[in-house]
Amino acid sequence: LTSKRYPKLKRGPFATLTDADVSSLERLVSGRVITDKSDLDGYNTDWLRTVRGASTIVLRPKTTEEVSAIVSYCHDRGLAVVPQGGNTGLVAGSVPVFDEVIISTQLMNNIISLDEVSGTLVCQAGCVLAALDDHVAQRGLTMPLDLGAKGSCHIGGNLATNAGGVRLLRHGSLHGSVLGLEAVLPSGEVLDCMSTLRKDNTGYDLKQLLIGAEGTLGIITKASILCPQRPNVVSVALLGCANFQGVLDIFRETKTKLGEILSAFEFMDTASMEMIGENLRLINPISASPFYVLIETGGSNKEHDEEKLSALLEGLMEKGKAMDGTLATDTTKIQAIWGLRERMAEGLLHDGYCYKYDVSLPLPSFYQLVEDMRERVEGSAKRVVGYGHIGDGNLHLNVTSSEYSQHTMDLIEPFIYDWVANYKGSISAEHGLGFKKRDFIYHSKSPSAVALMKQIKNLIDPKGIMNPYKLLPSK
Numbered sequence: 291l292t293s294k295r296y297p298k299l300k301r302g303p304f305a306t307l308t309d310a311d312v313s314s315l316e317r318l319v320s321g322r323v324i325t326d327k328s329d330l331d332g333y334n335t336d337w338l339r340t341v342r343g344a345s346t347i348v349l350r351p352k353t354t355e356e357v358s359a360i361v362s363y364c365h366d367r368g369l370a371v372v373p374q375g376g377n378t379g380l381v382a383g384s385v386p387v388f389d390e391v392i393i394s395t396q397l398m399n400n401i402i403s404l405d406e407v408s409g410t411l412v413c414q415a416g417c418v419l420a421a422l423d424d425h426v427a428q429r430g431l432t433m434p435l436d437l438g439a440k441g442s443c444h445i446g447g448n449l450a451t452n453a454g455g456v457r458l459l460r461h462g463s464l465h466g467s468v469l470g471l472e473a474v475l476p477s478g479e480v481l482d483c484m485s486t487l488r489k490d491n492t493g494y495d496l497k498q499l500l501i502g503a504e505g506t507l508g509i510i511t512k513a514s515i516l517c518p519q520r521p522n523v524v525s526v527a528l529l530g531c532a533n534f535q536g537v538l539d540i541f542r543e544t545k546t547k548l549g550e551i552l553s554a555f556e557f558m559d560t561a562s563m564e565m566i567g568e569n570l571r572l573i574n575p576i577s578a579s580p581f582y583v584l585i586e587t588g589g590s591n592k593e594h595d596e597e598k599l600s601a602l603l604e605g606l607m608e609k610g611k612a613m614d615g616t617l618a619t620d621t622t623k624i625q626a627i628w629g630l631r632e633r634m635a636e637g638l639l640h641d642g643y644c645y646k647y648d649v650s651l652p653l654p655s656f657y658q659l660v661e662d663m664r665e666r667v668e669g670s671a672k673r674v675v676g677y678g679h680i681g682d683g684n685l686h687l688n689v690t691s692s693e694y695s696q697h698t699m700d701l702i703e704p705f706i707y708d709w710v711a712n713y714k715g716s717i718s719a720e721h722g723l724g725f726k727k728r729d730f731i732y733h734s735k736s737p738s739a740v741a742l743m744k745q746i747k748n749l750i751d752p753k754g755i756m757n758p759y760k761l762l763p764s765k
């Protein structure tokens with residue numbers, strides 16, 4: 291069965307849901323099954339509203355046992371499933387491609403424990419990131435990641451996509467912050483890798499396989515996360531600078547002068563700032579500049595931190611590295627500045643169709659890609675913007691047009707992936723491969739690596755029912 295949407299893609303050899311299946315599944319999660327067409331739409335459509343699946347059922351389990359029962363049933367029937375958290379993923383990994391059964395973690399949102407001394411949080415996979423951060427903040431702790439989707443994304447989805455975000459510079463990757471997890475494997479059996487130990491070198495570290503597997507190896511049902519101390523003094527500076535070299539110079543200077551209190555370093559180009567002003571009416575608090583840098587510090591001593599930050603800013607101004615700038619220490623102004631950066635994705639949606647790229651590149655060539663792309667799509671796109679996590683070498687390049695255009699897409703792909711591969715970058719720095727980018731995996735991974743990934747997938751999911759058509763290449 292191919293569908294008109296993906297003429298070249300054949301539906302896998304999976305069973306088709308019958309009425310008998312619906313009643314059996316209904317018995318497993320009674321009252322928490324969605325089959326009404328109008329309610330299904332949101333679950334079938336991705337956040338970017340660029341892909342739509344054709345699932346006829348959403349299951350909303352509350353416990354690991356219920357997830358295990360559902361998956362065992364689907365496994366025995368040969369029904370394909372797609373795990374879904376907050377559905378904020380950006381590579382079409384969280385929605386069905388055909389009629390896969392959607393298993394949502396929406397109702398798995400219990401916080402199980404928080405050890406205030408070690409900072410270890412244990413919670414179910416369906417907890418929303420912002421809710422967890424509020425919870426741990428009351429005990430002087432912070433979640434080790436922060437991203438624009440925090441109000442909707444689930445911690446299980448964050449683990450599944452190994453989400454990066456704006457604080458990776460400070461807290462490192464989730465591979466280092468996750469102490470343990472529990473998951474339901476494609477057979478329905480429960481894999482218990484739960485632990486609250488910081489150190490445990492006993493055998494293969496299996497949880498790392500599931501972190502970043504995008505739901506293709508199992509459904510994460512619980513996690514144990516190390517939450518760092520929450521800084522009690524936060525400042526944010528927004529600076530304007532003349533060129534991209536200036537952004538890199540400021541980055542070097544910032545690392546030298548701020549050291550351990552640096553908690554975020556983001557950049558935006560002038561096109562992104564214009565877009566956010568036009569589409570969301572957000573105000574740029576400093577004079578228009580070719581580039582903008584957002585610097586955040588998080589520390590414990592107000593005088594000490596402010597002295598370091600003002601010395602940095604004065605130095606940058608004196609050397610002409612920064613043309614203009616503002617420093618925020620109160621929450622409202624800090625949030626207004628962060629809003630400019632964190633609402634980029636939302637702003638871009640107002641342009642129409644968004645061709646979204648999330649790449650890792652060596653810093654010296656980093657912005658060249660945006661300039662080359664601008665030249666290439668000149669006249670065939672509405673806008674080309676570049677922003678992202680400089681501290682991680684992670685560029686977010688977005689092209690927009692009022693509606694989807696195959697001509698524009700053909701100008702962009704595979705050009706952008708070849709360009710990135712040429713600089714030995716990554717074609718997906720933090721969002722994952724999902725459905726949209728899986729066939730470009732060889733631009734960033736060797737054939738031997740992909741071959742082993744396929745063997746691991748076949749070992750753990752021999753029937754291929756767990757989030758098919760995702761992450762691994764179609765051929």
Ligand code: FAD
Nearest residue numbers: 375376377378379383384438444446447450454455505510
């Ligand atoms: P979903 O979107 O529901 O699913 C994502 C993937 O994980 C899918 O493949 C799905 O099958 C799988 N999955 C979900 N839950 C589970 C589970 N319990 N077990 C196994 N697999 C599961 N990402 C970044 O890395 N950095 C950013 O800065 C960033 N900023 C963003 C800003 C905005 C405004 C938006 C909309 C997204 C942003 N993202 C960012 C994308 C980010 O990857 C997702 O927002 C998030 O990590 C996915 O969580 P989710 O709960 O929404 O998962």
Ligand code: S2G
Nearest residue numbers: 438632634635646648686
């Ligand atoms: C970000 C997500 C949004 C985008 O804002 O850091 O990871 O547009 C991105 O890519």
Ligand code: ZN
Nearest residue numbers: 455679686720
């Ligand atoms: Zn990002």
